[in-house]
Amino acid sequence: MRDLTFGYPGSEEPVLHGVSLMFLPGQTSAIIGGTGSGKTTLLNLVPRFCDPTSGSVRVNGVDVRDQDLEQLWHEIGMVPQSAFLFSGTVASVPHWKCVSEVVRLTRGSVRRVWSR
Numbered sequence: 707m708r709d710l711t712f713g714y715p716g717s718e719e720p721v722l723h724g725v726s727l728m729f730l731p732g733q734t735s736a737i738i739g740g741t742g743s744g745k746t747t748l749l750n751l752v753p754r755f756c757d758p759t760s761g762s763v764r765v766n767g768v769d770v771r772d773q774d775l776e777q778l779w780h781e782i783g784m785v786p787q788s789a790f791l792f793s794g795t796v797a798s799v800p801h802w803k804c805v806s807e808v809v810r811l812t813r814g815s816v817r818r819v820w821s822r
């Protein structure tokens with residue numbers, strides 16, 4: 707991650723300000739911080755649930771925005787910290803703007819990925 711800044715749409719202040727860090731292959735890393743400090747937000751930028759406001763996220767040296775999304779997701783395993791049940795489709799939940807954008811970008815392939 708290089709000089710990464712991210713703010714949620716409609717929020718006045720960015721959650722992440724100028725974050726630069728590198729995770730090395732074969733190492734286990736932990737991100738530690740207080741509640742609401744941005745840990746989940748930081749990790750959500752890797753599979754492109756959201757894109758940075760400025761700066762970049764790179765996997766194997768390549769900006770995730772320049773990678774094939776489905777190929778990128780093949781390389782990532784995620785376990786969410788809490789289960790969340792909702793009715794309807796992912797795209798129909800209006801406040802999930804970032805996920806809705808992923809659905810738009812992938813034209814529905816998210817359904818295939820999530821059903822595996």
Ligand SMILES: Nc1ncnc2c1ncn2[C@@H]1O[C@H](COP(=O)(O)OP(=O)(O)OP(=O)(O)O)[C@@H](O)[C@H]1O
Pocket residue numbers: 714717721739740741742743744745746747748787
């Ligand atoms: N979808 C969203 N829309 C707007 N603001 C959000 C959204 N998700 C998180 N935030 C805000 O962004 C900030 C960082 O939240 P985040 O969930 O990344 O923190 P966290 O470090 O993972 O917290 P926790 O330890 O509780 O898991 C918080 O102020 C939170 O209220």
Ligand SMILES: [Mg+2]
Pocket residue numbers: 745746747787
């Ligand atoms: Mg969290």
